[in-house]
Amino acid sequence: xxxxxxxxxxxxxxxxxxxxxxxxxxxxLGFAHAEAGxxxxxxxxxxxxxxxxxxxxxxxxxxxxxxxxxxxxxxPSLAIVVRDEPRVRAGRIDASVMVHPVDQQNHPAxxxxxxxxxxxxxxSHLAGLVDPLLVSGVPVYMWWLxxxxxxxxELNDSLRICDALVVDSSRFNRPYNAFLELAEIAQKxxxxxxLGDLQWERLAPWRENTAQFFSPAERRHLLxxxxxxxxxxAGEGRGNRVGAALLAGWLASSLGWKLQRAAGGxxxxxxxxxxxxxWRPVQIAFRSVTxxxxxxxxxxALRIAGTSAGQSFTLTIQRDPERARRAxxxxxxxxxxxxxxxxxxxxxxxxxxxxxLIVQEQNREALHHTATGEAPGEGIxxxxxxxxxxxxxxxxxDVLLTMITIGDSETLRHVQRVPPEDEASILQRVLxxxxxxxxxxxxxxxxxxxxxxx
Amino acid sequence: xxxxxxxxxxxxxxxxxxxxxxxxxxxxxxxxxxxxKKLLPAVYNLAKQRLLPAGFAVMGAAIDDLSDDAxxxxxxxxxxxxSRTQPIDQTVLHAFLSEAFYQxxxxxxxxxxxxxxxxxxxxxxxxxxxxxxxxxxxxxPPTYETIVEQxxxxxxxxxxxxxxxxxxxxxxxxxxxxxxxxxxxxxxxHEDSVYRIDHYLGKETVQNILAFRFxxxxxxxxxxxxxxxxxxxxxxxxxxxxxxxxxxxxxxxxRDIVQNHALQLLALTAMEPPVAFDANAVRxxxxxxxxxxxxxxxxxxxxxxxxxxxxxxxxLGERVVGYREEHAIAQGSLTETFAALRLFVDSWxxxxxxxxxxxxxxxxxxxxEIRIAFKRPPHLTFGRAAAxxxxxxxxxxxxxxxxxxxxxxxxxxxxxxIKLRSVTMDFDYASSFLVETPEAYERLLLDxxxxxxxxxxxxxxxxxxxxxxxxxxxxxxxDRPQLQFYEAGTWGPPGAAKLLQADxxxxxxx
Numbered sequence: 001x002x003x004x005x006x007x008x009x010x011x012x013x014x015x016x017x018x019x020x021x022x023x024x025x026x027x028x029l030g031f032a033h034a035e036a037g038x039x040x041x042x043x044x045x046x047x048x049x050x051x052x053x054x055x056x057x058x059x060x061x062x063x064x065x066x067x068x069x070x071x072x073x074x075x076p077s078l079a080i081v082v083r084d085e086p087r088v089r090a091g092r093i094d095a096s097v098m099v100h101p102v103d104q105q106n107h108p109a110x111x112x113x114x115x116x117x118x119x120x121x122x123x124s125h126l127a128g129l130v131d132p133l134l135v136s137g138v139p140v141y142m143w144w145l146x147x148x149x150x151x152x153x154e155l156n157d158s159l160r161i162c163d164a165l166v167v168d169s170s171r172f173n174r175p176y177n178a179f180l181e182l183a184e185i186a187q188k189x190x191x192x193x194x195l196g197d198l199q200w201e202r203l204a205p206w207r208e209n210t211a212q213f214f215s216p217a218e219r220r221h222l223l224x225x226x227x228x229x230x231x232x233x234a235g236e237g238r239g240n241r242v243g244a245a246l247l248a249g250w251l252a253s254s255l256g257w258k259l260q261r262a263a264g265g266x267x268x269x270x271x272x273x274x275x276x277x278x279w280r281p282v283q284i285a286f287r288s289v290t291x292x293x294x295x296x297x298x299x300x301a302l303r304i305a306g307t308s309a310g311q312s313f314t315l316t317i318q319r320d321p322e323r324a325r326r327a328x329x330x331x332x333x334x335x336x337x338x339x340x341x342x343x344x345x346x347x348x349x350x351x352x353x354x355x356x357l358i359v360q361e362q363n364r365e366a367l368h369h370t371a372t373g374e375a376p377g378e379g380i381x382x383x384x385x386x387x388x389x390x391x392x393x394x395x396x397x398d399v400l401l402t403m404i405t406i407g408d409s410e411t412l413r414h415v416q417r418v419p420p421e422d423e424a425s426i427l428q429r430v431l432x433x434x435x436x437x438x439x440x441x442x443x444x445x446x447x448x449x450x451x452x453x454x
Numbered sequence: 455x456x457x458x459x460x461x462x463x464x465x466x467x468x469x470x471x472x473x474x475x476x477x478x479x480x481x482x483x484x485x486x487x488x489x490x491k492k493l494l495p496a497v498y499n500l501a502k503q504r505l506l507p508a509g510f511a512v513m514g515a516a517i518d519d520l521s522d523d524a525x526x527x528x529x530x531x532x533x534x535x536x537s538r539t540q541p542i543d544q545t546v547l548h549a550f551l552s553e554a555f556y557q558x559x560x561x562x563x564x565x566x567x568x569x570x571x572x573x574x575x576x577x578x579x580x581x582x583x584x585x586x587x588x589x590x591x592x593x594x595p596p597t598y599e600t601i602v603e604q605x606x607x608x609x610x611x612x613x614x615x616x617x618x619x620x621x622x623x624x625x626x627x628x629x630x631x632x633x634x635x636x637x638x639x640x641x642x643x644h645e646d647s648v649y650r651i652d653h654y655l656g657k658e659t660v661q662n663i664l665a666f667r668f669x670x671x672x673x674x675x676x677x678x679x680x681x682x683x684x685x686x687x688x689x690x691x692x693x694x695x696x697x698x699x700x701x702x703x704x705x706x707x708x709r710d711i712v713q714n715h716a717l718q719l720l721a722l723t724a725m726e727p728p729v730a731f732d733a734n735a736v737r738x739x740x741x742x743x744x745x746x747x748x749x750x751x752x753x754x755x756x757x758x759x760x761x762x763x764x765x766x767x768x769x770l771g772e773r774v775v776g777y778r779e780e781h782a783i784a785q786g787s788l789t790e791t792f793a794a795l796r797l798f799v800d801s802w803x804x805x806x807x808x809x810x811x812x813x814x815x816x817x818x819x820x821x822x823e824i825r826i827a828f829k830r831p832p833h834l835t836f837g838r839a840a841a842x843x844x845x846x847x848x849x850x851x852x853x854x855x856x857x858x859x860x861x862x863x864x865x866x867x868x869x870x871x872i873k874l875r876s877v878t879m880d881f882d883y884a885s886s887f888l889v890e891t892p893e894a895y896e897r898l899l900l901d902x903x904x905x906x907x908x909x910x911x912x913x914x915x916x917x918x919x920x921x922x923x924x925x926x927x928x929x930x931x932x933d934r935p936q937l938q939f940y941e942a943g944t945w946g947p948p949g950a951a952k953l954l955q956a957d958x959x960x961x962x963x964x
Contacts, residue, residue, distance in 0.1 A: 082558045216584055410580060414509070417504075
């Protein structure tokens with residue numbers, strides 16, 4: 001955890017971006033001298049990227065600060081966290097700047113954190129707020145927590161100043177609609193704009209095991225014999241099918257299948273027919289399966305079956321059914337029941353749960369005010385509290401069981417552990433190749449096509 | 455084109471390793487030290503990273519009479535004790551052990567190999583491994599011949615699937631023994647299936663040397679004798695000989711480090727651009743460089759090389775004994791623990807550029823790096839006084855411990871008037887890419903599983919290196935130049951500094 005150094009941090013209220021910039025430069029200079037090397041000369045500054053996190057409220061702001069400082073701790077970078085509240089009428093910007101040494105062997109490198117709390121109209125000019133602070137010549141990644149305002153000028157302007165937009169489609173407020181809008185960006189945006197999705201990254205083990213099954217040269221022909229695909233997901237309602245649709249979209253777009261028709265039924269069942277090799281039908285079916293250890297929206301099993309050259313085969317990948325785990329983030333789920341497969345009901349319930357978190361946060365501030373006598377909204381926290389200790393959620397750990405049957409042979413079982421990963425590690429993997437993943441882009445577009453046609 | 459030879463469309467965008475074909479790795483000497491300390495823990499860590507394909511299995515083969523379960527018990531202990539990642543993940547360990555088997559094999563008995571063959575065939579059908587085999591010789595080099603011959607006799611090197619053999623360094627102890635070893639292995643295995651493992655080459659920065667040189671336009675035009683003054687290659691270790699005394703006392707630094715690691719680094723630094731980053735194109739160019747190194751005639755060895763041995767001293771704040779007091783070292787041993795060489799590459803590109811190599815044990819710290827020193831600017835625009843503190847440009851490629859690259863250049867000191875000094879721009883490999891760099895040994899095992907021999911040493915490379923080392927070794931055994939002593943924890947004997955001073959240069963401090 002970075003230790004605060006007196007004189008190296010800055011906090012300002014009702015400030016301009018010019019104030020923030022000059023504070024940032026001042027704090028950087030202070031750091032360079034405080035961390036001067038053997039010869040008393042300032043150590044050269046290192047920066048591998050600027051990570052701009054845009055957050056709608058204080059809960060998400062804390063998440064963004066945690067993840068971006070965890071990354072910056074290993075990779076000298078500038079992290080800008082913006083709490084964007086354009087709807088608050090009284091416009092003002094509060095800001096804080098911190099520069100701390102990160103743990104680089106022999107080389108003190110800075111972890112720079114700028115937190116902007118923007119209220120009022122300025123918030124809708126996000127690009128203008130962030131642009132002056134960016135480090136020239138290094139990539140800019142924009143991580144949008146919550147749901148980006150798709151189609152808005154604010155988002156479009158922001159995309160112009162960044163190299164990639166990263167979202168988590170499993171945390172969208174209106175997962176179905178927002179996902180379709182995300183796919184539109186993939187279709188329309190500039191080819192140089194990277195697009196990343198934490199949900200897609202979480203699906204990687206499913207893709208790896210599937211690809212691996214077809215990898216040996218002597219099994220490659222099985223690809224042209226795939227006849228049926230079944231995907232189990234948790235939760236009902238179309239918003240929860242996004243992950244399953246991404247997997248289906250990946251398979252279809254990778255193998256050149258064309259969607260023929262699709263239909264949804266009761267109990268979250270979806271059936272789609274694709275056409276492969278110009279004539280061969282492939283059926284993809286989703287079903288909603290409730291399991292204690294699987295969160296709504298998550299995929300719990302994938303089954304691929306078919307016959308090729310007289311040889312039948314089945315590949316099944318599933319989460320270890322033995323495991324039980326507490327659904328993360330479901331703090332208020334019991335208070336706000338989703339009410340079956342009604343989309344509106346689910347979204348309403350989710351929004352209520354999110355609102356509940358915000359209210360809880362506000363209450364916390366009010367309580368603080370009562371206890372300390374400080375003006376509301378000022379006392380907590382005067383600058384964001386940075387907790388960068390490992391905060392891996394033990395309950396994200398999973399065991400994947402892969403079962404392979406080819407012909408009459410006995411079923412081969414392969415067990416893997418998908419280790420617990422926090423948001424920062426998943427984000428790092430998305431950013432690893434600059435969030436440029438054409439496979440994701442085409443899978444996203446194919447998934448959206450499927451979802452739209454149901 | 456058949457579908458089988460086309461790339462797997464589902465593998466696009468995924469790491470190669472995630473889609474390796476399933477195979478059975480047979481570990482000869484599975485109950486020995488190498489297997490327990492390095493191999494089994496490495497394979498466990500691969501399983502932990504989800505890098506082993508479904509169906510992959512390990513078959514231990516050694517003289518001990520063990521059941522599958524007894525071998526699993528041993529493997530579990532070895533992994534728990536030696537895995538680089540701790541604590542052990544019991545789910546992964548359990549899954550890994552269920553894919554581990556054991557067969558007693560006396561290397562002298564053909565019947566044992568036949569029995570092994572039968573076991574492997576059985577596993578093939580239950581694990582869908584399609585006959586793919588990796589034979590890992592975790593045994594001393596003298597056993598290679600027997601193992602290879604037995605594999606051939608038992609028809610275990612033909613049939614469906616791939617058949618690869620992995621051998622560890624040292625690849626011979628001189629040119630003659632290396633040639634013999636190559637001949638034995640090549641009698642049975644095609645050279646493309648022979649994986650000579652040298653973990654140094656698995657390091658990311660070693661490969662990064664090639665990326666740095668050939669993926670950028672700005673470095674290659676200056677990478678020659680017109681602008682480069684000299685090249686220094688340092689492979690320093692703070693450790694002593696540890697438990698390897700018996701081996702080390704016979705080998706010495708020249709054979710242990712210079713013949714393989716240092717010459718490999720030299721080859722990668724000096725090689726011409728390969729036409730592609732594939733196994734043979736890269737290795738062809740490396741061999742050309744090794745062959746272009748001017749051999750040292752016996753009378754040149756005395757003034758172009760330095761050999762040293764450490765005496766007691768202090769390393770990293772701890773008192774350490776001298777080499778001759780180490781465990782299993784012969785009394786009055788003359789084996790070198792430090793070697794420094796000046797070599798020239800006789801090619802158009804490198805004419806007249808000295809390559810200085812130094813390698814040693816019980817030096818002040820662990821550091822492996824390549825330092826490219828450039829020539830001074832032809833004219834001092836700013837005058838001698840302003841440029842007094844200015845060093846020539848230099849590029850340092852750091853291999854370990856902290857993989858990275860730094861560039862030194864001149865800049866104006868901020869003040870009235872003009873004064874220059876050198877500043878350094880630093881690229882740190884680990885922090886620039888937002889992922890952990892893979893462990894070298896594990897990376898090489900995976901390369902072998904997917905069939906990429908680029909980072910393994912080819913027979914002709916081994917032989918070219920020995921051709922160079924043999925005359926030096928011969929002169930050294932003749933005590934020319936004389937063995938010099940250095941205090942443990944210093945940068946080698948005085949002769950090392952003098953070697954460069956004679957050329958008007960000095961060693962770079964890593």
